[in-house]
Amino acid sequence: MDCAPEMNCLATPGGVTLVRCMDRWDYIVVGAGSAGCVLANRLSADPAVRVLLLEAGPPDRSPYIHVPAAIIKAVGNPKLDWCHLAEPAPSRFGKVDLWPAGRTLGGSSSINGMLFVRGAREDFDGWAALGNAGWSYAEVLPDFRRLENSEVGEPDVRGIGGPMQVSRLRTTHPLGGVFLEAAAQCGAPLNPDYNGRVQEGASPPQVTQRNGWRWSSARAFLHSVRHRPNLRVETGAAVAELLFEDHQCTGVRLLRGAGSGGDPAESALRRLAPGGEVVLAAGALGSPALLMRSGIGPGAALQSLGIAPRIDRPDVGGNLQEHPNSVVCARVNVRTYNQDATPLRMALNAGRWLLTGRGPASSPYPHAVAFLRSDPAEPCPDLQFLFGPFAFSFDERGILPYSGPAVSIVANTCRPRARGRLHLRSADPAAPPRIEHALLSDADDLRRQIAGCRIARQLLSAPAFAPWVTGEYLPGPAAQSDAQWEE
Numbered sequence: 291m292d293c294a295p296e297m298n299c300l301a302t303p304g305g306v307t308l309v310r311c312m313d314r315w316d317y318i319v320v321g322a323g324s325a326g327c328v329l330a331n332r333l334s335a336d337p338a339v340r341v342l343l344l345e346a347g348p349p350d351r352s353p354y355i356h357v358p359a360a361i362i363k364a365v366g367n368p369k370l371d372w373c374h375l376a377e378p379a380p381s382r383f384g385k386v387d388l389w390p391a392g393r394t395l396g397g398s399s400s401i402n403g404m405l406f407v408r409g410a411r412e413d414f415d416g417w418a419a420l421g422n423a424g425w426s427y428a429e430v431l432p433d434f435r436r437l438e439n440s441e442v443g444e445p446d447v448r449g450i451g452g453p454m455q456v457s458r459l460r461t462t463h464p465l466g467g468v469f470l471e472a473a474a475q476c477g478a479p480l481n482p483d484y485n486g487r488v489q490e491g492a493s494p495p496q497v498t499q500r501n502g503w504r505w506s507s508a509r510a511f512l513h514s515v516r517h518r519p520n521l522r523v524e525t526g527a528a529v530a531e532l533l534f535e536d537h538q539c540t541g542v543r544l545l546r547g548a549g550s551g552g553d554p555a556e557s558a559l560r561r562l563a564p565g566g567e568v569v570l571a572a573g574a575l576g577s578p579a580l581l582m583r584s585g586i587g588p589g590a591a592l593q594s595l596g597i598a599p600r601i602d603r604p605d606v607g608g609n610l611q612e613h614p615n616s617v618v619c620a621r622v623n624v625r626t627y628n629q630d631a632t633p634l635r636m637a638l639n640a641g642r643w644l645l646t647g648r649g650p651a652s653s654p655y656p657h658a659v660a661f662l663r664s665d666p667a668e669p670c671p672d673l674q675f676l677f678g679p680f681a682f683s684f685d686e687r688g689i690l691p692y693s694g695p696a697v698s699i700v701a702n703t704c705r706p707r708a709r710g711r712l713h714l715r716s717a718d719p720a721a722p723p724r725i726e727h728a729l730l731s732d733a734d735d736l737r738r739q740i741a742g743c744r745i746a747r748q749l750l751s752a753p754a755f756a757p758w759v760t761g762e763y764l765p766g767p768a769a770q771s772d773a774q775w776e777e
Contacts (some may be wrong), residue, residue: 312565315342318542320529321572323397324507331453331511334521340520343512343541344542347393350508355400358497358504358641358653362631364401365390371401373461374575375686381731383419389725391573395525396508398573404497404504404654405676406456408434408485410661410704412670416768419744442496442735443483449719453510455500459657461648463627463679463759465697466494466657471750474661476745484661492660502647521664522559530719531569533559534586534600539568545719575712578607579723582714589722595717610710613674614729616739618746619681619698620755626679627653628691655680661704664741673742674702676748696763701742708732740775 319329322345334341352370354360366388374389392398418426435449438695440456442448448456457487459466473492474480481491498505516520528545530594541561562568570577581587585600587607592599627650630639636651643651653680661671681696682689730736743765750759761767769775 301554313559314561314566315340315541316563316566318562318566318568320542320570321344321345321397322395322508322512322523322525322572322577323392324399325397326569326571327396327507327510329514329569330521330523331515333520335517337518337520340563341518343393343521343523344527344529344544344560345525346545347395347525348703349404349525350395350400350506352394353640355394355396355506356504357643357644357651358404358499358502358654359630359636359639361401361403361654362682362689362691364435367401368393370394371373372575372722374722377726379728381728386686387727387729388684388688389575390688391575395512395523396506397612399498399507400504403656404499405656405659406438406485406496406498407674410489410670411487413705416423422638440485440496443486447486448483450724453514454498454507455505455510455720456496458494459497460499460502460652461650462494462571463527463653463657465622465624465626465679466677468754468758469658469660469677469699469749470494471754472749473658475752476748476753478662484659486629489661490663492675493661494660495654495656495659496656498553499652500642502652526657529572529580529718530583532580532586533561534584538599542568558617562630574610575723575725578712579714581606583719595714597714597717607712608709610712610725610727611706611708612727612729613702613704613706614708614735614739616701616743617682617698617764618701618743618750618762619683619692619696620750621694621696621760622758623760624758625694626681626695626697627695628680628682629695631691662745664738664745672738673745674704675742675746676700676702677749685748697750697759698764699746701739701746703735703742706732708735736776740772743769743775 296687316339317333319326322343326343330341330343346652366373371391372391372393374391376387376389378386379382394400414425414427414430434451435677438449438454438456440448442708455591470480470492479491481493484493529542530545531543532539533541533543538624544558570580572580582592585598586603588597588604589602631648639651642649656676657679658677660675662673664672677699678695681692681698708729708731715721715724
């Protein structure tokens with residue numbers, strides 16, 4: 291007797307018994323991050339298909355996820371963050387960067403700064419003009435509106451009733467408003483909604499929060515559908531490689547050992563039903579690394595690691611892009627949130643947040659944002675600025691708060707030209723990838739970053755900040771010429 295594709299045949303003394311195969315999936319989604327949670331939600335909406343969502347990290351129960359200010363405890367925390375380290379950058383005197391990536395349900399949306407930025411109209415229209423059908427601003431706008439439940443903006447541009455909560459900060463430091471005044475004094479228009487019709491200008495921030503709690507992709511898309519009988523979510527399930535028969539992907543092999551019962555080798559496999567699909571949603575680093583471990587990537591490089599190339603694709607792992615950030619910091623004469631990063635203050639603020647959803651614990655980093663041009667000749671804003679009543683440094687250990695009262699402005703190049711590459715370090719699935727990224731190696735990126743830092747200094751020197759700022763300390767007044775800024 292032949293079995294239907296979705297059935298297992300078990301021989302018994304009375305004949306053959308048909309049992310529905312519970313380890314055959316129509317979709318296996320690898321990675322329960324910002325994209326994977328959405329995919330699990332949308333795909334499992336069809337009760338006729340079975341969806342398996344695999345996440346290498348733990349469930350999203352940690353308070354460091356849900357308390358917005360606890361981002362300083364989430365980033366660089368190996369329980370929640372992959373804590374990737376880039377290779378020493380020859381363009382910056384061998385500096386090693388921490389490359390945070392969320393390792394829990396919700397992925398990076400569970401550890402990021404919660405700033406909600408839909409993107410510039412010009413970028414979407416530019417992608418469509420390059421031949422990417424469906425990507426114009428007018429075409430993606432309905433999807434953005436369905437995505438969000440926003441308390442900000444005009445209803446014909448912004449969405450109401452969607453799963454992603456978008457709100458204003460519930461507690462704003464007074465210097466956030468001072469930044470907006472300083473921006474106006476420097477010629478930047480006040481923009482009430484940078485996610486609206488126009489991005490340019492200075493604005494209050496919009497954050498992915500609900501009642502002062504972080505609202506990750508897991509909370510928005512996954513938790514409300516976990517009850518679906520056709521959806522299974524497995525945490526602690528790192529995928530080692532894709533399984534193939536010829537060139538047909540048939541499932542995945544997990545990195546962890548035995549599952550519950552049965553053959554230990556077989557229990558580490560997750561298989562597709564006939565016609566099923568594996569969907570990689572493991573991020574800009576995890577997805578190409580998994581492809582390369584499975585033999586899809588630069589053939590010669592894979593062979594050198596002892597991996598048999600299945601499909602030679604040199605571009606897998608290439609074209610790696612990241613926004614360079616630079617920070618300008620100044621001391622002030624009023625208390626700032628970095629001074630609350632002590633056990634006692636954190637406990638007091640956490641108590642207030644738990645009762646009211648307000649206070650410093652409800653605050654991520656930015657209390658004001660701006661999208662400005664590095665030069666008036668630029669056709670659209672090419673720099674993003676984040677202002678925070680929180681001064682810090684950032685290195686391979688994570689976020690390190692400054693000890694005294696101080697503020698910072700982060701300048702960010704919106705469309706960087708530098709390109710890096712992701713490599714495998716070895717054939718061992720547990721080995722971290724090798725990230726080569728020469729940030730600021732491109733002269734145009736460096737020029738824009740210097741322009742951004744000069745604008746940040748100009749903002750902190752505006753009359754609105756005069757009663758508060760007592761002096762710039764990073765990089766300090768000694769940085770004046772372009773050569774000094776480059777250094």
